[in-house]
Amino acid sequence: MLKKLILRNAKRQLGDYVLYCITIACAVACMYAYNALLFSDKVRQLPELEVLPYMIIAVTLLIILVMGWLVSYMTGYMLKRRSRELSLYMVSGLSARTIAGLFLYENLIIAGTAFIAGLPAGILLSWLVESAVLKMFGMTFTLGFSVSFKTAGLTLLYFAAMYLSALHKSKKRIYKIRLYDLLYYDRQTESSHPCRKPFFTGIFLLSLLLFTAGYALIVIRPIGRGFDLLTGLVFLVIGLFAFFFSVPSFLSERLEKRKGWTYRKNRLTVFRGFTSKIRSMSVVLGTLSVLFTLSITFLGIASAAGHFADQSIGLNVFDILILHEGEMTDFSSYEERISERFLVKSAHVYGIYTGRSREFYTVWENEVEERKKVRMTPRAEFQYDNYMKQSDYLYLRHMLGYEEPELDKNSCYVHCIPQLADEFEDYMEKAGKLEINGQSLMMGKIFSESFSQNDTYGNGLDYILVIPDETAEGMELLYSLYAVITEVPLNGMELRQLTEGERLVLLDRGVGKSVETENGVAVTSLIYTDKDYLSGKWVQKDSLSQIYVILICLVYLSVILEIAGTAILATQALSDGDKKKRQNRILGQLGMNEKMINRLNNRQLLLLFLLPVPPALIISGWLIYDGARRIVFDAPGMPVFSGEFWIWQAMGTALGFFVLVYGIYYTAVRIRGWE
Known part of the structure; x- marks a missing residue:
């Protein structure tokens, strides 16, 4: 009899709370899809994603708290809606323990149904999530039907922790409830509203004050280390609760009048x-x-x-860039190693030169400070204007499929990011000529296609001056580069294999050391004097x-x-x-x-x-x-x-x-x- 009652009630609950069940099924699908990344062989092959499993576990634990709150809220809500029905069971002679068991088993059936419905959706979603993640890092995804029992088991563990804790609370609540309370349980409001007429204005002003304080902390960030951001978010959250304690009373009063x-x-x-x-x-x-x-x-x-x-x-338009600091070097060993591993479409060796001129650097520095509203710590290698030979520039444009312009051997050209084009053009019109390495050059055109300039240690930092080959003779070589364009995308695992057994290391622009220069303290990411540095599009993605x-x-x-x-x-x-x-x-x-x-x-x-x-x-x-x-x-x-x-x-x-x-x-x- 009790089994039939449980099944009948569970079936009815599934119909009454179908949106809630669908939500639980969606949560199961998402948990399965993202936990599948923990056991994906291809994802584990990507060294750049080694922190991803820890992040997913941390986020999933947070999601368990959120969904646990949802389940707890909904089971309490179901209990409230069915209070008179449960009171009839109590009047009929069923004990509180039996009623709690009925309620528990009914919700377990609902949970099991949602879990079973969510698994197939999770399998389909896991293919999409894994495909998107692998595509981000240049790896191909092969579609094939497979069910990860480890993922399903982990998802079930999370789901059980989320659901059973909420049901345990409801069970304890039924144990303690009296018949009188059960009869009038559905007449109780969600919560007694504390914001009466004399107080809603003050609480509303308090919410505005909290919003302002949270805004100021997040924008100004006077504390630092993320504490101001966290505190600001807490103020905003409390402000939202204060807002909704006051506004309903305000709306009701104003509309009633x-x-x-x-x-x-x-x-x-x-x-x-x-x-x-x-x-x-x-x-x-x-x-x-x-x-x-x-x-x-x-x-x-x-x-x-x-x-x-x-x-x-x-x-960053080049798939591979290998940098050698301070001199032109022989890249043939790297060229051979890369050719053995990848289909090379085109490649070129060239140098980036520097001098003592700071004309364009000053324009760049002022524009950066104006846009960022802060003075940047300079890079040691980029405190003067940097240069490239015209022949190298034309060859690189040919590699990239850009239009090849005719360059005058008595002119200096500029290749920069689009944001600097107007400022440089104004400066060039005013200057007319430029003295470089003892030669007077006319100001030429400005080019602004993508050219590996948005980050350090490419073709200059945001800009480079293109000068005649003979003008560059005798200038200081900042570093030499070997640029490669491959036929297919690369991934982090393949790039790390290039550094095995070589004096080649991945260029990490996030790591730096302070050095003394003629213009003061600066930062450099070229921290090894006996190493070459691997960079390029796919290293930057890494x-x-x-x-x-x-x-x-x-x-x-x-x-x-x-x-x-x-x-x-x-x-x-x-x-x-x-x-x-x-x-x-x-x-x-x-x-x-x-x-x-x-x-x-x-x-x-x-x-x-x-x-x-x-x-x-x-x-x-x-x-x-x-x-x-x-x-x-x-x-x-x-x-x-x-x-x-x-x-x-x-x-x-x-x-x-x-x-x-x-x-x-x-x-x-x-x-x-x-x-």
């Missing part, structure tokens, strides 16, 4: 239903707004970081691997936070189904047609879905904008983007995904509401 507005055009029904809902949902609305803020922010920052990394790598790791984890976390928050909001919207049916029946008896009744219900639903969104959009939009700008300005040299359109693209991506998921749940609630 406008009697003419309230009783016009059937607004009374919408107003009463909406205000009764938000009065009991202050904590929930604050929590949802925090979840939505974090979800949009994480996805926006991930998108911005992805745009930045892709743009930085795209500006150096940006931490950005990609953070990107992967932020997307993971963003998806879970959004579906968790939206599922709670959808459940809240559907919670008064019986009450709404009675209300609709009364309105119909009063003469209102079904079309108008549905319109009023949809308005009330739309208001409920819109209420937690505006603060989340405002705060997350500002956090994305500030975070994206810091990503660019913390990089050496000029920003890789000439405008801010890429930031708006990142915001659009985050907002678009949010609207998509939000719209799916909103539509599902409307469909369920019409049944």
Whole structure:
């Protein structure tokens, strides 16, 4: 008898809370897909992703807390909705222990169904996630049906920890509850609203003060080491809760005073239903707004970081660059080694020269300081103008497939990033001529195609002067380069194999040491005097691997936070189904047609879905904008983007995904509401 009762109740619960079950299944799918990366042989072959497993485990543990809170909230909500039913069981003679067991087994059946439904979706999603990760690092993905039992087992372990802890809390709650409390449990509000009329203004002002303090800490960052960022986020979160403690009271009071507005055009029904809902949902609305803020922010920052990394790598046009400091050297041993391993499309050996001229360097320095609003620590190798021979320049343009211009042997040309073109052109028009190595050269044209200049130790830092070959004779050679373009993309594992058994090391631009120069203290990343340095497009991607790791984890976390928050909001919207049916029946008896009744219900639903969104959009939009700008300005040299359109693209991506998921749940609630 009890088994039949458990199965019947579980089946009914699956129908009543289908959106919640779908959300749990989606969470299972995401956990499986991302945990599959831990056991992927191809991903483990990428040395640049060695930190990814630890990040995924850390993020998954955070997700377990979030989803555990969701499960705990929903089981408590189910208990509240079914309190009268459970009280009948108690009156019928069932003990609290038996009732708790019934409730526990019913929810275990629901959880098992969601888990089984989520696994196939997780397998499909794992292929997409692994394919995207491998594509980031130049590896191919081979589609093949396979189920990782290790991944399934780990996902089940996480899922059990999340679900059983929440059910244990509900079980203890049933043990302690009395029959009287159970009978009136469904009449209790979500929480008593502490913000009465005399106090909502003060709490609202407190929320504004917290928002301002959080904004100031994040922008100014007076503490440093990330503590100000963390404190600022805490202030913003508390400010959101204070905002939703005050605003519902404010809205209710202001609308109640406008009697003419309230009783016009059937607004009374919408107003009463909406205000009764938000009065009991202050904590929930604050929590949802925090979840939505974090979800949009994480996805926006991930998108911005992805745009930045892709743009930085795209500006580095050579697949392989080998640097030898201080002299022109013989790269034949490297050439042979590379030819044995890769299909080489084209290659060239050339030198980067330097002198004592600082004309263009001064223009560059002023522009960097103006754009970044901070004085950068100079690089030891880039404190003077740097030069390249015209013959080398023409050959490199030919390698890259650029148009080959006719260069005058009595002129100096400039190749720079697009952001510097206007400033250099103005300077060249004023200067007219340039003295280099004892020769007077006319100012020529400016070229601004991608030329491996956005990062240090390529073809100059943001710019290089192209001079006649004879002018470069006798000048100081800063370093020589061996540039290679391959037929196929490379990956970090292949690049590291190049350094085995050679005096070749990967160039890490994030590592440096201070050195004394004629112009003061500077920084250099060429820390070995007896080594050559391997760089290029794919090494730079390797150096940006931490950005990609953070990107992967932020997307993971963003998806879970959004579906968790939206599922709670959808459940809240559907919670008064019986009450709404009675209300609709009364309105119909009063003469209102079904079309108008549905319109009023949809308005009330739309208001409920819109209420937690505006603060989340405002705060997350500002956090994305500030975070994206810091990503660019913390990089050496000029920003890789000439405008801010890429930031708006990142915001659009985050907002678009949010609207998509939000719209799916909103539509599902409307469909369920019409049944």
